[in-house]
Amino acid sequence: MTDSHVLKAPSVVAKRQRRANLRRNAFYLALIALGLVAPFIAYPVFLMKILCFALFACAFNLLLGYAGLLSFGHAAFLATGGYTTGYLLASYPGLTPELGIIAGTLVATLLGVLFGVLSIRRQGIYFAMVTLALAQLMFFVFIQSPFTGGEDGLHGVPRGELFGFISLRSNMAMYYFVFTIFLFGYALIQRTVHSPFGQVLKAIRENEPRAISLGYNVDAYKLVAFVISAALAGLAGSTKTVVFQLASLTDAHWHMSGEVILMTLLGGVGTLLGPIMGAGLVVSLQHILSQSPLGNWVSVMLGLIFVVCVLSFRSGIVGELGAIYRKNFK
Amino acid sequence: MSAPTISTGPVLETRGLTKEFRGFTAVDDVNLSVQEGHIHALIGPNGAGKTTVFNLLTKFLPPTRGEIMYRGKPITSLKSNQIARLGLVRSFQISAVFAHMTALENVRVALQRQLGTSFHFWKSEKSLDHLNERALALLEEVGLREYADTLTVEMPYGRKRALEVATTLALDPVMMLLDEPTQGMGAEDVDRIVALIKRVSAGRTVLMVEHNLSVVSRLCDQITVLARGAVLAEGDYQSVSNNPLVREAYMGSDAAEERASA
Numbered sequence: 320m321t322d323s324h325v326l327k328a329p330s331v332v333a334k335r336q337r338r339a340n341l342r343r344n345a346f347y348l349a350l351i352a353l354g355l356v357a358p359f360i361a362y363p364v365f366l367m368k369i370l371c372f373a374l375f376a377c378a379f380n381l382l383l384g385y386a387g388l389l390s391f392g393h394a395a396f397l398a399t400g401g402y403t404t405g406y407l408l409a410s411y412p413g414l415t416p417e418l419g420i421i422a423g424t425l426v427a428t429l430l431g432v433l434f435g436v437l438s439i440r441r442q443g444i445y446f447a448m449v450t451l452a453l454a455q456l457m458f459f460v461f462i463q464s465p466f467t468g469g470e471d472g473l474h475g476v477p478r479g480e481l482f483g484f485i486s487l488r489s490n491m492a493m494y495y496f497v498f499t500i501f502l503f504g505y506a507l508i509q510r511t512v513h514s515p516f517g518q519v520l521k522a523i524r525e526n527e528p529r530a531i532s533l534g535y536n537v538d539a540y541k542l543v544a545f546v547i548s549a550a551l552a553g554l555a556g557s558t559k560t561v562v563f564q565l566a567s568l569t570d571a572h573w574h575m576s577g578e579v580i581l582m583t584l585l586g587g588v589g590t591l592l593g594p595i596m597g598a599g600l601v602v603s604l605q606h607i608l609s610q611s612p613l614g615n616w617v618s619v620m621l622g623l624i625f626v627v628c629v630l631s632f633r634s635g636i637v638g639e640l641g642a643i644y645r646k647n648f649k
Numbered sequence: 650m651s652a653p654t655i656s657t658g659p660v661l662e663t664r665g666l667t668k669e670f671r672g673f674t675a676v677d678d679v680n681l682s683v684q685e686g687h688i689h690a691l692i693g694p695n696g697a698g699k700t701t702v703f704n705l706l707t708k709f710l711p712p713t714r715g716e717i718m719y720r721g722k723p724i725t726s727l728k729s730n731q732i733a734r735l736g737l738v739r740s741f742q743i744s745a746v747f748a749h750m751t752a753l754e755n756v757r758v759a760l761q762r763q764l765g766t767s768f769h770f771w772k773s774e775k776s777l778d779h780l781n782e783r784a785l786a787l788l789e790e791v792g793l794r795e796y797a798d799t800l801t802v803e804m805p806y807g808r809k810r811a812l813e814v815a816t817t818l819a820l821d822p823v824m825m826l827l828d829e830p831t832q833g834m835g836a837e838d839v840d841r842i843v844a845l846i847k848r849v850s851a852g853r854t855v856l857m858v859e860h861n862l863s864v865v866s867r868l869c870d871q872i873t874v875l876a877r878g879a880v881l882a883e884g885d886y887q888s889v890s891n892n893p894l895v896r897e898a899y900m901g902s903d904a905a906e907e908r909a910s911a
Contacts, residue, residue, distance in 0.1 A: 507771075515761055515777055516770035518750075522758045525747035532707065532745070533759050533820060534733035535767070543768060 354498050363490040364562070369602045370501045371559040376582040376594030378551035381508050383580075384589030385517065386544040387524040391447040391576050392434065392454030393552050398461060398571035400427040400553030405473040405566035406466050416479045416487060420500070420557040427553020428546060430457075435545040439538050451573065458571045472567030476560055493562060500558050504551050509591060511547060520544055581621065585628050587635025596637050659718075660685050660824055660854045661706065661737070666715035668701055668878075675701045677878035678715070683824070683871075688846070688855040690865045693875035694898065699858040700742060702875070703828050706856075707732055707739045736823030742832060742858075744809040748802040752793055752812050755801055756784040759819035784819070791815040791845055807838030811845060818849055825850070827857040831864055843867055866890075874898075 357366050375397055382388045404423030407414055438449040461467045468474070478487040487493045511517055523530045523537045530537050560566045569575065578601065586597025601621065608617045632639040661683040668676040676698045683689045691699045704710040706717060708729045717725045719735055727735075747755050760780045761767055769776075788794050791811040796804055801812060810830060817825055830846065831839045843864055846855065859865050865872060865886065872889045874882040876898040882889050889895055 510773070511770040513774045514770045514772050515764070515766045515774060516768055516772075518754065518758050518761065518774060518777065519767050521750060522747045525749055526745055528709065528741065529745035529747070530758075531709075531729045532733050532739045532741075533816070534730050534738075534762055536728075536730045540768070543770065547770065 351502070354502075358491055358494045363494040365602075365606065367490075367494055367497045367562045368559075369599050370497050371555050371562065372579075372582065372602055373595040373598040374501050374504045374558070375552055375555035376579050376586070376598045377505060377508050377591075378548045378555065379579045380583045380588060380590075380594040381511065381551070382544060382548040383583060384593075385512055385524065386520050386541055388439075388541060388545065389443075389447045389580075390438075390450040390545070390548075391573070391580070392450030392452075392457075393548075393579050394571055394573060394575035395434070395454035395457040396427045396431060396549040396552035397556035397559075397575060397579075398566070398568075399430050399457065400424055400556030401560040401566040401570050402461060402467050402473065403427070404557035405476045405560040408479060408561070409473060409476050412477065412479075414479070415483050416481055416496075416561050419479075420554065420561060423557030423560070424550055424554045427556065428550040431546040431549025431553070432542075434549065435542045439542050439545060451576070454571075454573065454576060458568070458573070461568060461571045467566070467568075470568065472565055473560075474565050476564045476566065478561055478564060487561070497558055497562060500554065504554055505591075505595075507547075508551065511544075512591065516540070516543065581625055583635075585625065585635055587638035587641070590635065590637040590641060593635045593637035597635065600636075658685060658720075659683060660720060661856065662718040662721075663706070664716045664718070666702070666705060666717065667713050668698075668705055668710060669713045675878050676705060676712075679875070679878070679880055681873060681880070683854060683856050685854055686852075687870040688850055688857065688868050689871045689873065690869040691856065691858045691873050691875060692860070692862070692865060693881070696877075697875040698878040699875055700828060701878075703739060703826060703858060707737065707826060733820070736820070737826065738817045738820050738822040738824070739826040740813050740817060740828055740830065742828045744806065744813055746801045746809050746812055746816070749800060751798050751800055752788060752804065752815075753781065753784050753797040755812055756787050756815050756819050757781065759816045760784055760787075762820070787815045787819055788812075790818065790849070792841075807834055807841065810834070810838075810842060814842075814845055814849060822853065824854040824856065827855060827859075829858050829860060831859065831861050839864065862890075 375393070379390070379393050382390055400423040403426040404419045407422055408416065408419040434450060434453050437453065438446055441449050462469055478493060480486050481492075481496055485492060487496060519530065519535055519540055522533075523535070523540055527537055556570060559570075582597035582601045583594045584597070585600060586595065587593025604621060604624065605617055608614065608620050613620060628635070634642065659682040661681070663679055663681045666676060666679040666681070667674065679702060681702070691702060693699055701710065705712045708727060712725065716723055719737065724732060724735065747758065750758070757777055757780050760783055761777055766772060766776065785794060785797060788797055791814050793808060793811055793815060796808060796812075801809060804812065827846070831842050834842065839861065846868060857869070869886065872884060872886060873880060874889055874895050881898055882892045882895045884892075
C-alpha cells in the first residue's frame with residue numbers, strides 16, 4: 320500500500336471517471352464547434368489541407384502510437400488513394416466524388432493488406448526498411464504507369480457533385496464535406512483505440528511475448544491495425560485529390576513518409592490529438608515559410624524545429640501539455 | 650534416478666529435446682515427463698539450459714531435434730500462441746505485465762480472449778465491462794484487489810509478479826510454466842509467492858524454473874536437475890539433494906549444501 324490513491328472506493332473511481340468523460344465530451348464538442356466556424360475565419364483550402372494531413376497523421380499514429388510499428392512507407396497509401404480517386408473521377412465524369420473516394424480508399428486498403436502480409440513479421444528497423452522498400456517500389460510504378468501522368472501528375476480532377484446533387488465547386492461546401500470525412504476517420508481511430516481490439520493492441524505494444532503467451536496471435540492483430548491505418552491514409556489521399564483536383568508524385572515520394580512521421584512526433588505520438596496538432600503545425604509552417612524570404616529553406620527550418628522539439632519535449636506538444644495538465648489539474 | 654510418484658500420467662513430455670545454437674548445444678537430448686497435478690521444478694546451475702527448455706516447450710524457440718507431447722499428442726509443430734490456447738501458459742524471468750495498463754486491465758485482457766471479440770475494433774471497450782467482476786475476483790485471489798485501478802508500472806515488484814499469476818489464472822490454464830517466479834524478491838515477498846503458488850496450483854500442473862532451493866523444497870513434488878543442457882538427475886527433493894552428482898555439479902561447496910538443507 321505504497322500509494323495513497325490505490326485505496327479509493329469504487330464509487331469514487333466511478334465518479335471521477337464520469338467527470339473525466341464529461342470533460343472530454345465538452346472538449347470534443349468545443350473542437351467540433353471550432354471546426355465548424357473555422358472556414359469563416361481562415362482560408363478554407365488551407366484548412367482542408369490541414370484536415371487531410373491531420374487524418375493522414377492520425378492514421379499513421381494508430382500504427383506507431385498504438386501498435387508500436389514504425390512504417391516508413393505510408394506515402395504509398397496516401398498516393399494510391401489519391402491516384403485511384405483522381406483517375407476514376409477524371410475518366411468517368413458520371414462518377415460522384417464520394418464513390419471515387421470510397422474506391423480510392425478500397426484500393427489503398429488492398430495495398431495495405433499486401434504490404435502488411437509482406438512486412439508484419441519483421442521487427443523494428445527491419446519493418447521500417449521493408450515498408451520503405453515497398454513504398455519505393457510503388458513510387459516507380461506510379462512514375463512508369465500511364466494513368467498517373469508520370470512526372471506531370473494528374474490534373475483537372477473534377478470535384479463534381481456530392482451524391483449527384485450537392486456541388487462541391489464552392490470551397491465552403493467542399494470544406495464541410497472534408498470536415499465530415501475527417502470526423503469519421505477520427506471517430507474510427509478513437510473507437511479502434513478504445514475497443515476490445517485496442518486493448519489487445521495495447522497489450523502487444525506493452526509486452527509482445529506476454530501477449531503471445533496469453534494465446535494471442537499477435538501478427539494477425541498487427542496486420543489488422545496496419546490495414547486500418549493504410550485504409551485511412553488512403554482515405555486522406557483520396558480526399559486530398561478531390562480538394563486540390565490533382566494527384567502528383569509528391570504524395571508518393573519517401574519525403575511524404577518522413578513528413579508524416581515528423582507531424583506525429585511533433586504533435587505527440589500515442590496521443591489522439593497530437594497528430595492533428597502536428598499536421599496543423601507542419602502545414603502552417605510550410606505555408607508561412609514558403610512565402611517568407613527563407614522560402615528555399617523550408618526543409619532546413621522544419622528540420623531544425625524538429626530537432627529542437629525532439630530534444631526538448633520528447634512526448635510531443637500534446638504529450639507535454641497532457642503531462643502538465645495531469646500534474647496540475649488532477 | 651528414482652521413479653516419479655504415482656499419478657494419472659504425464660501432461661507434458663519431451664523426447665530427445667535438443668537445441669543447438671551454431672554448434673553449441675544448449676539443450677541436449679532432454680527427456681522430461683511432467684505428471685498431472687505435480688509441481689515440478691527444473692533446477693541447475695547458471696547456463697544449464699533451464700530457460701532454453703522453457704522457450705522450447707512454449708515454442709518461443711524452435712527445437713533443433715526432438716518431440717514435445719501434450720497428453721500424448723505431439724505439439725512440436727504448434728506456434729507459441731497455439732500452445733497457450735491448449736492451456737500451457739508460461740511466465741517470464743522478468744516480470745511480464747502490461748506496464749501502462751491498470752491491474753484490472755491486465756487481467757481483463759487475458760479474460761477477453763474467450764469472448765471472441767478481440768478483433769472487433771468497432772465495438773466499445775465498455776463491452777468488456779462485464780468481465781470486470783471476474784477480473785476483480787482474480788485480483789482478490791492474489792491479494793491485489795485494492796490495486797485494481799492502479800497503473801501496473803506504479804506497483805511494487807513483488808505485486809507485479811502476483812499480478813502476473815492472476816493474469817495467467819484468468820486463462821484457467823491446465824499447466825503453468827513459471828520461469829523463476831521468486832527471482833529478485835525479498836524474503837517476505839518470496840513467502841507470499843510460495844503460498845500463492847501452492848494455493849493456485851490446486852487442480853493444475855506447474856513446471857517451474859527456480860534457483861531458490863528452499864522454495865523448491867517447500868513446493869515441489871518432483872525435481873529435474875539440468876547441467877550443461879542435459880538431465881543430470883531426477884526425483885523428489887530428498888533423493889536429488891542426496892545425489893552425489895548433483896552435489897558436485899550444482900551445490901558444489903559446503904555452504905550451498907547447508908543453505909539447501911536449511
